[in-house]
Amino acid sequence: MMQNQYQFAMAAPEILLLVLACATLLFDAFSKSDRRHGTFLVSIGSVLLLALLSLWQWNSGVQGNAFGGLYVADPLSHLLKALSCAVVAATLIYGREYVEVRGMVGNGGEFYSLSLLALLGQYVMISAGSMLTVYLGVELMSFALYALVALRRDDVNATEAAMKYFVLGCLASGILLYGMSMIYGATGQLNLRLIAQVISSGNAERLPLVFGVVFIVAGLAFKLAAAPFHMWTPDVYQGSPTAVTLIVAAGPKLAAFVITLRLLIEGLHGIAIDWQPMLMVLAVLSLAIGNLTAIVQTNFKRMLAYSTIGQMGFVFLGLLSGEGGQGASLSLAYGSSLFYVIIYVMTTLVTFGLILLLSRSGFESEDIADLKGLNRRNPVLAGMLLLAMFSLTGIPPLAGFYAKLAVLQALVGAGHVALAVVAVMFSLIGAFYYLRVVKMAYFDEPEGEPASIELGAITRGVMSINSLLILALGILPGGLMALCVRVIESSLRF
Template sequence: MQNSFNLALLAPEIILAVVALAVLIIDASGKSETRRLTFGLSIATLLLLTAVSAVQWSNGAQGEAFSGLFVTDSLSHFLKILSYIAVAVTLIYGRSYVEQRDMVARGGEYYTLALLALLGQMVMISAGNLITIYLGLELMSLALYAMVALRRDDVQATEAAMKYFVLGSLASGVLLYGMSMIYGATGDLSLEGISLAISTGNLERLPLVFGVVFIVSGLAFKLAAAPFHMWAPDVYQGAPTAVTLVVGAAPKIAAFAIALRLLVDGLHGLAMDWQPMLLVLAVASLVIGNLAAIAQSNFKRMLAYSTISHMGFVFLGMMAGVVDGSTEGAGTAYGASLFYVIIYVLTTLSTFGLILLLSRKGFECENLTDLKGLNRRNPVLAGILLLSMFSLAGIPPLAGFYAKLVVLQALISAGYVWVAVVAVIFSLIGAFYYLRVVKMAYFDEPEGEAIPGGSGALANGVMSVNGLLVIGLGILPGGLMALCISVIENSLSF
C-alpha cells in the first residue's frame, strides 16, 4: 500500500469531488425550488462514502499516497465516518429551514458548498504534510465563508460572513507563518520528517518555538478557543441556523484532527513547549466561555460561548499526554480528548437541530424566551432539549458527564490536580445557563404562537436517535472510549 500514487486510498475523496461537481451541474439545470433531487443525491452520497470508508477500514486499508502528502489510517477512517454522519444529520435537520427561507430556490449552493466543505475536512483528516493541511483547511474555510453569506438579503448574515472571512484569513495566515518557521528550522514539510528532525536535537530552538506559538494560535482560532474566539458568537448568531450547524459540528472534528496531526505526530518532540500554551488556552476558554454565556439572551450566541468552554476541555485532554517526558498515558489522554469532541458534536447536532425544527417561515427560534413552555407544546422535543442541556452541563448519567470525567481523570493522572479543580468549578458555573434553558422550557408560561412539532418524519426520527445516543453513550461509554484510544494508539506516533 505504499505506492506513491495509490489512488485507492483516496477513493472517498475522489467520489465526493466528482459528486459535488455533479450536484452543482444537476442543480444548475433543475427547476425545482425545493431542490429535493439535490438533497437526495447529497444524502445518498454521504451514505455511500460511509460504506466505502467502513469497508476500507475493515479491510485494513492504510498507507500513504503522493509521497506522504496523504495518509490513510484507522484515525482517518474513523473521523471521516463521523464527519459523513454529522454532515448528513445537518442536511436533514436544515432541509425544511433552507426551503422555507428560499435559500435553495435560486440554486442549491447550500448542498454543494456543504459537500465541498466536507471534502476539505477529509483532506485535513488525512493530511500527512504541512501543504496538505493548509490545502484542506482553505478548501473547507472558503466553502464555509460562502455559506454564511448565502442569504444575501440578510444584513446580519452578510456582516457575520465578512467578520468570519477577515478573521479566518488572518488566522490562516498566522498558521501558515508558523508552518513556514517550522519548515525553515527543520527543512522538511512532511510531519514524519519534521518529527525525525526534532528528535535529533540538533536544530535551532528559537524558530521552532516561535513556529509552535503561531501554529497553536491558528489551531485555537479554528477550534474557537479563547482568546481567539472573537468570531464565534457573531458568526453563530448572524449566520442562518442551518449554516451555523454546518460551521459548528463537523468542522470541529477536522480541526481537532489537524491539531492531533500537527502537535502529536509532527511536533511531539516539542510537547513541553506547546502543552503550557494549551493550558493557558484551556483555562481562558473555561473562564471566558462560561462567564460570558451567562449574560446571553440569544440561544445561538449562548451556545457559541458554550462551545468556547467545551474547547477548553478538549485542550485539557491534549495537554495531559506527556508528563516529564513520559508518554505512558498519552493514548488515554488524547483518546479522552477525541471522545470529548465526538460527544460535543453529538450534542451540538441536537441543540442546533432543535432550533431548526422549532423555527418556521417568518419566525426564528433564537431567543431563550422562545423556548418558554416548550414542554406543553411539544414534550418530545422538550425532553431532547433537557437531555442535551444536561449533557452539556455534565450531569450523570448522560454522555457529557463521562466525557468530562475521562478528561479530568487524564489531568489528575498527569499531576494537574489544580487544573482539574478549576475545570470542575467553572463547569459548575456553566451549569447555571444550561439549567436556565430547562427551567424556561418546563416551568415558564408559553409566549406567542404555538411552536410547530418538527419538520417531517425523517428529521424527527433522526432527532429521536440523537437524543437516545446522548443517553446511551452516557450509560455505556466504554466501547466508544476504547475505540478512541485504539485509533489514537494505532495511528499516531508518540
C-alpha cells in the same frame, strides 16, 4: 503498510467526494424544482455512500501513505471521515425545511454543493500527512464555509457575519501558514513524521522552531474557537442562517481536532514542553471566558457559541494531560480528548437541530425566551433539549458526564490536580446557563399563543436517534472510549 508514492485507490474517498460534489452542482443546474428535493436526495445519497466507503476501507485494513507522504490513511482518518459524513447527513436533514422556507435553495442548490465541498476540505484535513496538505484542507473547507455564511445575500446579519468570518479566518490562516514556514525553516521538512525525526535527532534550529509552534497553536486555537482567538465565534454563530451555523459548529471541529493531533502530537511531540503551557493557557481562558460570558446571553445561538468556547477548554485539557506520559497513558489522554470532541459534536447536532425545527416561516427561534413552555407544545422535543443541556452540563448518566470525567481522570493522572479543580469550578458555573434553558422549557409559560410543532418522519427519527445516543453513550461509554484509544494508538506515532 503500503508505501508506494502514488496510491490513488487509497485516496478514493476524496476523489469520489470531489466528483459527487461537482455532480450535485451539475444536477442542480438542470433541476426545475424550486424546493430542490432532487438535489437534497443526491446530496444525502452521496454522503451515505462516502460513509460506507470509509467504513469499508477501515474494515479492509487500508492504511499507509500516498503522494509522497502528503496523504495519510489510518484508522483515525477512517473513523473521523465516517463521523463527518454522519454529521453532514444529519445537518442536511435537520436544515432541509429551514433552507426551503427561507428561499436559500430557490435560485440554486449551492447550499448542498457547498456543504459537500466543505466536507471535502474536512476530508483533506483529516488525512493530512504534511503541512502543505493541512493548509490546503483548511483553506478548502474555510472558503466553502465563508460562501455558506453569506448565502442569504439579502440578510444584513448574514453578510456582516460572513465578512467578519472571512477577515478573521484569513488572518488565522496567515498566522498558521507563517508558523508552518518557520517550522520548515527550522527543520527543512514539510512532512509531519520527518519533522518529528529531525526534532528528535536534535538537528532542528531551536529559536524558529519555538516561534513557529506559537503561531501554529494560535492558528489551531482559532479553528477550534478557543479563547482568546474566539472573537469570531459568537457573531458568526448568531448572524449565520441556523442551518449554516450547524455546519460551522459541528463537522469542522472534528477536522480541526485531527490536524491539532497530527501537527502537535505527531509532528511536534518532541517539543511538547514548549506547546503544553500554551494549551494550558488556552484551556483556562476558554473555560473562564466561555462560561462566564454565556451567563449574560439572551440569544440561544450566541449562548451556545460561548458554550462551545468553554467546551473547547476541556478538549485542550485532555491534550495537555499527555505531558510527560508514556505509551498507554498518552493514548488514554489523547483518546479522552477525541471522545470529548465526538460527544460535543453529537450534542451540538441536537441543540442547533432543535433551533432549526422550532423555527418557521417569518420566525427564527433564536432567543432563549422562545423556548418558554416548550414542554407544553411538544414534550418529545423538550425531552431532547433536556438531554442535550444536561449532557453539556455534565450530569450523569449522560455522555457529557463521562466525557468530562475521562478528561478529568487524565488530568489528575498527569498530576494536574489544580487544573482539574479549576475545570470543575467552571463547569459548575456553566450549569447555571444550561439549566436556565431547561427551566424555561419546562416551568415558564409560553409567550403568546403556542404554535404547533410538526416534524417529518425522517427528521423525527434522526433527531430521536441523535438524542438517544447521548443517553446510551453515557450509560455504556466503554465501547466508544476504547475505540478512541485504539485508533489513537494505531494511527499516531509519539
